[in-house]
Amino acid sequence: MELELGLAPPNDAGSCGKRRSAEAFGVKKPTLPLFLRDDDDDGDHGNGEDDTGDARDCEISMGNKRKRLVGWPPVKSAHRPRSNSHVKVKMEGVPIGRKVDLSRHASYHQLHHTLRLMFPSTSHHGDPYAVTYEDVDGDWVLVGDVPWEDFVRSAKRLKILLV
Amino acid sequence: MGRGGARDGAAAAPPWHSLPDEVLEHAFSFLPAAADRGAAAAVCHGWLGAERRSRRRLAVANCYAAAPRDAVDRFPSVRAAEVKGKPHFADFGLVPPAWGAEAAPWVAAAADGWPLLEELSFKRMVVTDECLEMIASSFRNFQVLRLVSCEGFSTAGLAAITEGCRNLRELDLQENYIEDCSSHWLSYFPESFTSLETLNFSCLEGEVNFAVLERLVSRCRNLKTLKLNNAIPLDKVASLLRKAPQLVELGTGKFSAEYHSDLFAKLEAAFAGCKSLRRLSGAWDAVPDYLPAFYCVCEGLTSLNLSYATVRGPELIKFISRCKNLQQLWVMDLIEDHGLAVVAGSCSKLQELRVFPSDPFGAGQVLLTERGLVDVSASCPMLESVLYFCGQMTNEALITIAKNRPNFTCFRLCILEPRTPDYVTRESLDAGFSAIVESCKGLRRLSVSGLLTDLVFKSIGANGNCLEMLSIAFAGNSDLGLHYILSGCKTLKKLEIRDCPFGNKPLLANAAKLETMRSLWMSSCSLTLGACRQLAEKMPRLTVEIMNDPGRTCPVESLPDDSPVETLYVYRTIAGPRSDTPDYVQIV
Numbered sequence: 228m229e230l231e232l233g234l235a236p237p238n239d240a241g242s243c244g245k246r247r248s249a250e251a252f253g254v255k256k257p258t259l260p261l262f263l264r265d266d267d268d269d270g271d272h273g274n275g276e277d278d279t280g281d282a283r284d285c286e287i288s289m290g291n292k293r294k295r296l297v298g299w300p301p302v303k304s305a306h307r308p309r310s311n312s313h314v315k316v317k318m319e320g321v322p323i324g325r326k327v328d329l330s331r332h333a334s335y336h337q338l339h340h341t342l343r344l345m346f347p348s349t350s351h352h353g354d355p356y357a358v359t360y361e362d363v364d365g366d367w368v369l370v371g372d373v374p375w376e377d378f379v380r381s382a383k384r385l386k387i388l389l390v
Numbered sequence: 391m392g393r394g395g396a397r398d399g400a401a402a403a404p405p406w407h408s409l410p411d412e413v414l415e416h417a418f419s420f421l422p423a424a425a426d427r428g429a430a431a432a433v434c435h436g437w438l439g440a441e442r443r444s445r446r447r448l449a450v451a452n453c454y455a456a457a458p459r460d461a462v463d464r465f466p467s468v469r470a471a472e473v474k475g476k477p478h479f480a481d482f483g484l485v486p487p488a489w490g491a492e493a494a495p496w497v498a499a500a501a502d503g504w505p506l507l508e509e510l511s512f513k514r515m516v517v518t519d520e521c522l523e524m525i526a527s528s529f530r531n532f533q534v535l536r537l538v539s540c541e542g543f544s545t546a547g548l549a550a551i552t553e554g555c556r557n558l559r560e561l562d563l564q565e566n567y568i569e570d571c572s573s574h575w576l577s578y579f580p581e582s583f584t585s586l587e588t589l590n591f592s593c594l595e596g597e598v599n600f601a602v603l604e605r606l607v608s609r610c611r612n613l614k615t616l617k618l619n620n621a622i623p624l625d626k627v628a629s630l631l632r633k634a635p636q637l638v639e640l641g642t643g644k645f646s647a648e649y650h651s652d653l654f655a656k657l658e659a660a661f662a663g664c665k666s667l668r669r670l671s672g673a674w675d676a677v678p679d680y681l682p683a684f685y686c687v688c689e690g691l692t693s694l695n696l697s698y699a700t701v702r703g704p705e706l707i708k709f710i711s712r713c714k715n716l717q718q719l720w721v722m723d724l725i726e727d728h729g730l731a732v733v734a735g736s737c738s739k740l741q742e743l744r745v746f747p748s749d750p751f752g753a754g755q756v757l758l759t760e761r762g763l764v765d766v767s768a769s770c771p772m773l774e775s776v777l778y779f780c781g782q783m784t785n786e787a788l789i790t791i792a793k794n795r796p797n798f799t800c801f802r803l804c805i806l807e808p809r810t811p812d813y814v815t816r817e818s819l820d821a822g823f824s825a826i827v828e829s830c831k832g833l834r835r836l837s838v839s840g841l842l843t844d845l846v847f848k849s850i851g852a853n854g855n856c857l858e859m860l861s862i863a864f865a866g867n868s869d870l871g872l873h874y875i876l877s878g879c880k881t882l883k884k885l886e887i888r889d890c891p892f893g894n895k896p897l898l899a900n901a902a903k904l905e906t907m908r909s910l911w912m913s914s915c916s917l918t919l920g921a922c923r924q925l926a927e928k929m930p931r932l933t934v935e936i937m938n939d940p941g942r943t944c945p946v947e948s949l950p951d952d953s954p955v956e957t958l959y960v961y962r963t964i965a966g967p968r969s970d971t972p973d974y975v976q977i978v
Contacts, residue, residue: 298482298888299863300750300779300806303539303565331541331567333483340486340974376751 297334304330314360318346318387329379335371346387355390414440424449443467450474450496451908453515454933457965458496462503470509470534471500477911477959478861479886480514481539484913484957485937488972493517493540501528509534516540519547526554533585534560544569545596553578560588562615570596577602586610590617592641592671597621608633617641617671624680625653631660639693640664642672649679657683671695671720678705688712695720697746702726711736717772720744723758723779730762734769742775747806750779760787767794775800782813783840788822792829801826802837808864808889811841818842824849827857837861844871851878859884866890876900886911894921901928909961913937917958919978920951925960926978933967934978935959946976 317324325345332338342358358370360382367386370378418441421427431441445465450456450473462468475491477484493515500507507529517540525532532555537543545568551561552575576598579586586606591598598621607613613634618627622643631637647653657680661667667687671694678701691713696706702724710719710729716737723745725733733740743766745758760783767773767790774797783805812819819840827833827850834856838846842865850860851874858881865871873896875885885907893916904910904925919936926934936946937957967977 296808296889298479298484299808300747300804301479301482301861301863302747302750302779303481304483331487337483337486344488374751 297336304333314382314384316342316345316385316387318356319389321346327385329382334375335378338370342385342387357388357390358385359388360385411436411440411443415444418444419446422447446470448472452961452963453491453493453496454961454965454968455908455963458499459503460965462499466503468504469507470511471496471504471507472511472513472536473515474513475515477886477909478514478884479888479911479913484888486972486974489975490968490970490972491515492970493521493542497521497524497528501525505529506531508532509536511536511538512540513538514540516542517547518542519544519550522547523550523554526550529555531557533557534562534588536560536562536564537566538564539566541567544571545573545575545594546571548575549573549578552576553580556580556583557585558583559585559612560615561586562588562590563593564590566593568594570594572596574599574602576606579606581605581609584609584611587612588615589613590615590641592617592619594619594621600626604630604633610634611636613637615639615669618643620644623647625656628653628656628660631664635663636666637664638666639669640667640671641695642670644675647677647680649677654680654683658686662686665690667691669693669695672698675700677701678703681705681709684709685712689714691716693718697722697744700724700748707732713737715739718742720746722746722748724748725762726757727759727762727765728757730758731765734765738770739772740766740770741772742800743770743773744777745779746777747779750806760784763787764790764794767791772797774798777802777804777837779804779806781806782810783819783822784812784814785817785819785822785825786812786814788819789825792822792825796829796831798826798830799832800835801830801833802835802861803839804837805840808839809841810839818846820846820849824853827853832856835859838865839863841865843867844874847871847874851875854879855881857882860886862887862890864889866892869893869895872896873899876903882906883908885909887913887915889914891916894918897921898924898928901925904932904960905929905962907962909959911957911959913957915958917955918951919946919949919953919955922955922958922978923951931962931964932960933963935971936976936978938974938976946978 313326313328315324316327327338327341327345329338332341339358359367360370360378361384362368362381363383370385373381414437418427418430421430424447427441427445431438442465444467446467447470448461448465448468450461450471453473453475473493473496475493476489479485480489491514493512497510500510501524505528508531510525510532511534517537522543525535535551535555535558543566548568551558587610589606598619600622607616607630614637616630616634616637617639618630618641620643624642624644624647627642631640661684664687668690670684670687670691681701682705688709689712692715694710694713694716695718697720699722702722706725707729710716710721710725711732714736717739719733719737719740719742721744725745730745733743745762758780760780763776763778763780764787773795776798777800780803783803811817812822820843823838823842823846827836833854836850836854836857836859838861844866847866847870850857854860857879860875860879860882869892871890872887872892875882876896877900888911892912897917898921922934922936926932935958936955937959971977
């Protein structure tokens with residue numbers, strides 16, 4: 228049994244970590260398909276008890292890429308060259324945008340946590356969403372495909388779309 | 391005392407336990423070290439009272455170990471306080487935002503109880519502009535503010551300090567995250583203000599008014615330490631140095647400039663005037679052509695921090711080789727093995743070496759191997775502290791290093807790829823690290839890496855008799871590893887572990903040990919909730935914190951005992967559980 232990473236809305240208390248209950252309530256946890264788990268290890272964290280098919284897709288697509296470990300090697304962010312990493316974030320249907328400093332985050336985890344704090348989903352609870360970003364070429368791409376460090380360097384702005 | 395024979399009643403010395411407090415307090419003033427004062431305080435009730443009433447310096451290593459008000463009440467005469475907050479692994483992004491460690495309660499308590507406070511230092515804490523405003527207005531003789539790896543404040547807060555602290559001597563900002571509100575904080579120092587001795591704003595990202603800085607530097611004749619930020623270009627550094635030739639420590643601003651011979655000449659002349667310069671640092675995306683401008687100060691340098699400098703090659707090495715009196719060298723792995731060989735030959739007084747990875751996430755070839763460290767360990771007899779990032783290591787190298795340098799007090803080796811074995815024998819590095827702990831009897835801090843089995847921890851547990859801080863990552867094979875550590879290492883204070891197959895049993899079997907330590911961090915290990923609950927129940931003077939992945943706000947009470955725990959942070963406290971946990975932290 229895992230303490231999982233779904234994006235279940237805050238009032239979905241009954242489905243905590245227990246997939247069976249979630250199914251009983253008929254709530255399919257809106258696990259973000261591109262929610263990259265940076266510290267995912269090959270280990271024994273029950274891939275048999277997988278959350279949803281979506282998460283499995285995520286792991287398959289991750290298979291070819293070099294895994295990034297959060298916080299490894301142990302170098303302080305001060306020792307990494309830091310450019311101006313504030314990017315604008317807009318959410319579909321929300322008129323006022325925000326700004327987030329990507330360099331203050333060490334992983335997609337932490338970024339998603341900050342985004343949830345910035346855009347509390349009270350009006351959208353239960354609806355899955357996707358986070359996209361505009362890269363250096365001007366293309367809009369789903370967040371999570373590339374290693375975190377590469378993302379920080381290439382992301383120009385973010386847009387949260389309702390899926 | 392032993393004058394033999396006759397007792398002269400009138401001149402008999404009073405027994406120790408009835409010495410007046412003023413005498414005790416005076417005696418204790420000769421004990422600056424906190425450990426000694428703590429020992430004195432434990433002698434008897436009278437000494438406890440005298441010591442605590444006269445304590446001038448207080449270091450709170452964990453802000454949650456005691457309540458601020460209690461600390462202020464207990465030590466009413468404190469003039470200098472240092473408080474540390476988040477766990478060490480927060481430096482590497484393992485602690486999500488809004489974890490806690492707010493400085494505000496400490497500032498508020500200090501404002502109430504220590505009106506004569508002169509020095510305040512916060513490390514890994516959240517310091518707000520309101521905190522800075524309160525500091526500026528609460529302590530009429532405030533002199534030293536040191537903020538290390540903090541966040542939550544802006545240049546507006548700095549303006550409150552510069553405006554309000556009329557006796558400020560030191561403003562030392564190290565590796566903080568500071569919001570730039572474009573407030574001209576530097577301009578708020580009054581024109582009559584001249585007491586500054588240390589000014590470090592190297593971590594500030596925005597511009598400062600250079601004319602104001604120059605005037606400030608000109609009138610503060612006692613300025614010894616000046617560390618500039620990236621926004622200050624090279625030619626401005628030269629003119630500042632001409633205004634402050636008495637500087638002992640300089641952090642240059644941005645050092646990348648196209649080579650211009652007139653700028654070179656200006657710099658060279660400016661440095662020639664700095665006869666007292668001993669410590670040099672800076673963000674040197676340096677053009678190597680400028681390094682010779684520094685040659686005249688090399689001989690006097692005791693500390694050189696090039697850890698932000700991407701300069702490489704023969705110019706770098708030539709420069710360092712002139713620094714014959716260097717005690718502390720921080721450098722990037724761009725120095726390579728042959729560079730370190732030159733350091734070994736030139737810097738015989740070296741005490742501390744730190745080598746950082748220039749490309750921590752890349753797969754690029756770097757020419758720094760174990761040989762560099764072996765050379766330095768062989769030729770620098772005073773070397774006692776090492777932090778070394780590299781791509782490969784052998785047991786033979788570690789054994790050699792251990793034999794060369796039994797005087798190590800701090801040894802931190804980080805092999806970049808987790809679980810890397812001895813690249814020659816393909817064995818684990820157990821033998822190498824065991825040699826280190828067996829040889830270095832005074833070792834206080836150790837970080838291990840590479841492929842390691844439980845056996846290395848047996849060695850560390852048995853031989854680490856002075857070890858105070860131990861960092862372990864991707865190592866060990868079973869519970870035994872953790873058990874060896876917790877049942878050994880008599881003086882262990884801080885233990886931080888990530889990604890090791892350590893489970894519940896050694897934790898519970900050694901629960902009492904945790905109360906003798908400051909804190910324990912375990913992330914991505916094999917712990918379950920039930921053990922954490924048992925630990926919390928068994929040890930009421932420990933706070934047992936569980937951290938889930940952020941975004942998961944599930945109350946921990948509803949989870950079963952066998953739920954895996956991603957992060958455990960345990961620390962001793964006399965203050966009970968904290969009340970400021972974010973939603974992703976639960977106290978069991």
